Amino acid sequence: MLLVCVFGGLGTMVRYIFDVSIRRWWHHAFPLATLLVNVIASFCAGMAAAGYVYHTVDQATSLMFVAGFLGGMSTFSAAVSEMVSLARNRRWWLAFSYALMSMVVPLVCAAAGWGLVAVTR
Template identity: 40%
Template structure:
């Protein structure tokens, strides 16, 4: 594929990932209302798992480089929302909820790392 087509594809799939994130976030928040920002963590875990799968598929020659860019950078980049995680951490800190903030910071680092490894391992 030409770089222009890949760029357009990344943008389109990034938009699709953002719509998926909004839909998942909205549906979870209808059911789950708690003190821990679970929805962002769950969405980032899903995106990390998928990114790990796509990386493994590329590494093992199952997927081409352009397809990996479209799916990992485009869709997973639009789906994941680390800026929202940072905003949620800031909100927790401003509310003097230091324990929850610390647990959330640790979770935001550890959970996606484990999910990438798990995604890589399933291929």
């Protein structure tokens, strides 16, 4: 349990560094940094889930990586907050497209991560 918490803290630090780095060069209203970090985390979670199912990763490692690191790295609450902020600023199309992308693209990436492991197995 302690290692899950430590890995969660590391994931949060990675998300912060990634967020700050993207925002330095991305100066548009669309919240790209949060979407990208969630997409990367989803892809890695798909790979980790497949690794666990195909017995290439043990349960403890999977738990530390998925629940800990990727749980700390990904952020649903920030995505929702950014959607609400876009809607409050009457950027309806951006809010809608961001909401749609935030739900669909991570699912596709998780499936792609799973597929990558399944194909290389």
